[in-house]
Amino acid sequence: MSATGTATAAISDTLIDEIRGVVGAEGLITDPAATRVYECDGFVLARKSPQLVVLPASREEVAATLRLLWQAEVPFVPRGAGTGLSGGCLPLQAPVMVGTSRLRRIREVDVANRRAVVEAGVVNLHVTRAVAEHGLLYAPDPSSQGACTVGGNVAENSGGPHTLKYGVTTNHVLGIELVLPDGRVVELGGVVDDVPGYDLRGFAIGGEGTVGLVTAATLRLVPVPAAVRTMMAVFGSVDDACRAVSAIIAAGVIPAALELMDRLIVQAVEDAYGFGFPTGAGAVLIVELDGLADGVAEQVEAVEALCRESSADEVRVARDEAERAALWKSRKKAFGAVGRLAPNYCTQDGVVPRGSVPEILRRISAVAERQRLRIANVFHAGDGNIHPIILFDERDEDEVRRVLDAGREILEACVDLGGSVTGEHGIGVEKIEQMPLIFSPTDLRVMAELRAVFDPLSRCNPGKILPTPGACVELGAPRRQVPL
Amino acid sequence: MNMERAEHSAIDDSLLRQCVHCGLCLDACPTYVELGNEADSPRGRIHLATALAGGDLELSDEAVRHFDLCLGCRACETACPSGVPYGRIIEETRAHIEARHRRSWLDRLRRSAVLAVFPHRGRLAWLTRLVRALQLVGLWPLVRRLVPAARLFPKLSAGQPLRSSEPDGEAVRRVGFLRGCVSDVVQPQVNAAAARVLRRARVAVDVAAGQGCCGALHLHAGDVDQARRLARANIDAFDGRELDAVVVTAAGCGAAMREYGELLRDDPAYRERAARFAARVRDVTELVEPLLPESGGGQGAGRRVTYHDACHLAHAQGVRSQPRALLSRIAGWQLVELEESDRCCGSAGSYNLTEPEMAAALAMRKVDCIERSGADCVAVANPGCALQIAAELRRRGNPMRVAHPLELVDESLAARSE
Numbered sequence: 001m002s003a004t005g006t007a008t009a010a011i012s013d014t015l016i017d018e019i020r021g022v023v024g025a026e027g028l029i030t031d032p033a034a035t036r037v038y039e040c041d042g043f044v045l046a047r048k049s050p051q052l053v054v055l056p057a058s059r060e061e062v063a064a065t066l067r068l069l070w071q072a073e074v075p076f077v078p079r080g081a082g083t084g085l086s087g088g089c090l091p092l093q094a095p096v097m098v099g100t101s102r103l104r105r106i107r108e109v110d111v112a113n114r115r116a117v118v119e120a121g122v123v124n125l126h127v128t129r130a131v132a133e134h135g136l137l138y139a140p141d142p143s144s145q146g147a148c149t150v151g152g153n154v155a156e157n158s159g160g161p162h163t164l165k166y167g168v169t170t171n172h173v174l175g176i177e178l179v180l181p182d183g184r185v186v187e188l189g190g191v192v193d194d195v196p197g198y199d200l201r202g203f204a205i206g207g208e209g210t211v212g213l214v215t216a217a218t219l220r221l222v223p224v225p226a227a228v229r230t231m232m233a234v235f236g237s238v239d240d241a242c243r244a245v246s247a248i249i250a251a252g253v254i255p256a257a258l259e260l261m262d263r264l265i266v267q268a269v270e271d272a273y274g275f276g277f278p279t280g281a282g283a284v285l286i287v288e289l290d291g292l293a294d295g296v297a298e299q300v301e302a303v304e305a306l307c308r309e310s311s312a313d314e315v316r317v318a319r320d321e322a323e324r325a326a327l328w329k330s331r332k333k334a335f336g337a338v339g340r341l342a343p344n345y346c347t348q349d350g351v352v353p354r355g356s357v358p359e360i361l362r363r364i365s366a367v368a369e370r371q372r373l374r375i376a377n378v379f380h381a382g383d384g385n386i387h388p389i390i391l392f393d394e395r396d397e398d399e400v401r402r403v404l405d406a407g408r409e410i411l412e413a414c415v416d417l418g419g420s421v422t423g424e425h426g427i428g429v430e431k432i433e434q435m436p437l438i439f440s441p442t443d444l445r446v447m448a449e450l451r452a453v454f455d456p457l458s459r460c461n462p463g464k465i466l467p468t469p470g471a472c473v474e475l476g477a478p479r480r481q482v483p484l
Numbered sequence: 485m486n487m488e489r490a491e492h493s494a495i496d497d498s499l500l501r502q503c504v505h506c507g508l509c510l511d512a513c514p515t516y517v518e519l520g521n522e523a524d525s526p527r528g529r530i531h532l533a534t535a536l537a538g539g540d541l542e543l544s545d546e547a548v549r550h551f552d553l554c555l556g557c558r559a560c561e562t563a564c565p566s567g568v569p570y571g572r573i574i575e576e577t578r579a580h581i582e583a584r585h586r587r588s589w590l591d592r593l594r595r596s597a598v599l600a601v602f603p604h605r606g607r608l609a610w611l612t613r614l615v616r617a618l619q620l621v622g623l624w625p626l627v628r629r630l631v632p633a634a635r636l637f638p639k640l641s642a643g644q645p646l647r648s649s650e651p652d653g654e655a656v657r658r659v660g661f662l663r664g665c666v667s668d669v670v671q672p673q674v675n676a677a678a679a680r681v682l683r684r685a686r687v688a689v690d691v692a693a694g695q696g697c698c699g700a701l702h703l704h705a706g707d708v709d710q711a712r713r714l715a716r717a718n719i720d721a722f723d724g725r726e727l728d729a730v731v732v733t734a735a736g737c738g739a740a741m742r743e744y745g746e747l748l749r750d751d752p753a754y755r756e757r758a759a760r761f762a763a764r765v766r767d768v769t770e771l772v773e774p775l776l777p778e779s780g781g782g783q784g785a786g787r788r789v790t791y792h793d794a795c796h797l798a799h800a801q802g803v804r805s806q807p808r809a810l811l812s813r814i815a816g817w818q819l820v821e822l823e824e825s826d827r828c829c830g831s832a833g834s835y836n837l838t839e840p841e842m843a844a845a846l847a848m849r850k851v852d853c854i855e856r857s858g859a860d861c862v863a864v865a866n867p868g869c870a871l872q873i874a875a876e877l878r879r880r881g882n883p884m885r886v887a888h889p890l891e892l893v894d895e896s897l898a899a900r901s902e
């Protein structure tokens with residue numbers, strides 16, 4: 001159940017007093033009842049409580065805190081809202097956690113230049129809310145966008161259903177303000193796209209908090225699309241649905257979102273909510289198109305035709321906002337519905353080239369058969385980001401073991417097909433053992449050297465991303481997993 | 485392990501296990517947003533409750549603090565994708581705590597004082613008579629200085645007791661009417677307005693004798709036995725009277741009564757009656773909105789009203805659109821939306837008496853939003869919220885009116901029929 005970390009440095013009372021002097025009593029958590037709730041994020045298979053949680057309220061407080069920790073030679077782990085799905089902020093080898101929940105200011109909204117400077121603890125959705133009156137939005141929209149924060153999005157390079165058209169976090173962050181483990185503050189990137197020299201901004205984004213603590217980011221804002229249409233296509237088989245996906249992309253249409261649900265998911269959703277999907281549907285595709293009104297209307301017709309050419313039994317275009325909301329509800333509630341099929345479920349995250357989606361689905365069903373498990377699939381079809389949901393009962397120890405084996409086999413299959421072990425959940429502690437599957441020893445060594453430039457003494461989230469002897473984590477039984 | 489659990493914990497493990505630890509509740513939680521501490525978030529509290537239920541966590545003052553700080557607003561339930569029944573979890577955890585944890589004498593005094601006065605209409609009536617007397621002889625400012633909670637009392641007026649009534653002509657509905665404790669005594673004009681509006685909507689009103697407190701405050705304080713006794717009394721009072729619904733003007737009472745089925749699920753004599761009763765409970769705005777005619781402009785025309793979603797109406801009962809429709813469609817006011825309209829104002833039953841500091845912070849945040857809305861009046865469908873918001877407005881010297889939606893509807897209908 002608990003993670004096995006190496007021995008951690010002791011925290012002296014003097015250090016605690018000094019940190020309290022910086023952040024005040026309200027910014028410091030020492031009580032074991034309260035530090036206990038920080039033992040895991042959205043990934044609950046590995047747990048370890050920090051000894052101390054610090055919640056600074058400004059860049060200056062972050063810098064002063066990190067300087068004190070640096071001098072005392074105590075490692076720390078940064079934490080955003082704790083919605084991560086791979087254990088990125090597990091305090092594996094660090095006794096201190098530094099959270100960004102009190103860094104909540106939107107420092108600046110620059111409408112003319114379409115950018116905003118926000119602190120790390122600002123909730124993703126609050127950025128879009130703050131700029132909505134100007135007809136702008138912040139595009140990356142992870143499913144946790146109502147709770148996850150910009151700092152965590154930067155650390156994980158988060159995606160979302162609209163990644164296909166709009167890209168991931170790194171495509172929308174112009175610059176970041178980063179406090180290095182020794183307390184120095186650096187600005188990476190800038191306020192424009194093309195900053196001369198090395199792209200250190202790009203290096204730090206997706207660094208999972210191993211190169212310092214992000215205190216603020218300059219975000220790119222995009223105009224709210226003039227028109228949005230959402231449609232649903234029902235297919236007899238997943239293969240037909242995948243052919244439609246390929247045809248849509250090949251035709252040059254870039255949907256804002258392209259989501260696929262397989263037979264098991266469709267049945268579960270239908271049983272739970274009665275959306276009116278035809279019984280026996282092998283797969284349902286949800287397509288969202290956005291842009292200028294005229295163009296969108298043409299694309300809707302094109303996508304409908306392409307779906308029918310790929311043997312769609314039915315294509316339905318949402319007529320109004322209520323129907324559109326209902327379609328998205330079927331996708332977003334899918335996980336809740338799956339909860340009805342089994343006491344527990346565990347969601348994997350992997351990527352394959354779009355063309356290999358039918359093949360990975362075949363391999364997933366082979367894994368399911370071999371391991372005697374039920375696996376449902378709902379995923380971002382447009383970019384080959386799969387999310388197999390493995391159903392099980394945690395009281396059956398043998399089944400739990402088979403679930404973990406199945407997860408590994410599926411990720412290995414992704415790599416085998418030229419993909420990757422994570423699409424959007426990050427490495428954290430969950431997938432650190434699989435890093436050598438996608439990177440050569442030299443790749444990994446260069447990464448380690450580069451990381452050492454920022455964190456030469458491994459004080460910042462040690463034991464993450466790059467496999468090291470101390471980074472092995474014994475995973476417990478998966479509990480019910482979280483929706484994506 | 486589970487058997488052991490069942491014996492030493494009052495918290496149902498199967499409820500706790502529904503939480504998948506995704507954290508989507510965090511930003512909905514007023515105390516988390518205020519403090520930024522995970523232990524003061526719904527997910528953190530469920531984490532702690534799980535540890536308590538499993539016997540892995542000592543019931544220290546610090547641990548109890550995080551549960552005391554919960555408002556019970558249930559905004560997290562609206563945000564939760566997994567359908568975790570947080571309201572039940574917090575109630576069971578509180579019962580677990582009260583049965584096992586010894587509080588300081590001051591804390592006990594404060595908590596028992598609330599339960600000794602508020603749910604008893606007779607005692608509350610005496611208290612309000614005392615307050616009115618003090619207000620009349622000019623001693624009230626002194627009391628307010630000595631007892632901070634006294635700030636919540638508005639200027640009180642004597643009200644007429646609510647009576648059963650029949651509409652002119654044939655009734656389209658027959659409803660039972662729960663008067664509530666605080667509402668009936670501290671703001672009698674709300675029930676009176678509701679009764680007049682119901683009458684115009686041709687609804688017969690039955691103020692059944694024998695009704696009493698809904699038990700919400702006891703349940704929130706962890707006194708489940710007393711809550712059950714009160715629930716049974718109300719079920720007895722309204723049962724067998726051929727009613728289409730039981731209505732109430734206080735969102736807190738409505739939310740509690742809708743859960744009588746759950747509350748009495750282990751009581752064979754009442755289980756089914758409780759479920760039937762709960763299924764008939766309606767907030768008065770929900771019942772009356774579809775029965776009233778369109779506004780012909782109304783006396784509210786041209787004036788702006790904003791609407792605060794009481795937690796126990798929006799989050800606990802899912803009633804959001806009907807009060808808004810009453811204000812704009814029936815009363816004829818111009819409705820301006822309130823920022824964070826469904827964020828708790830800090831009243832939360834007796835929370836503002838037991839946790840004055842957090843309650844004050846949330847009241848300020850709420851009234852900041854209300855002032856920014858530019859409205860002339862704020863409508864609130866729960867007496868606790870109304871008192872809390874009115875007290876903060878008074879403190880700022882802001883004369884803005886706080887009214888129940890049905891008061892504005894009543895005024896508008898009266899003006900139209902003149």
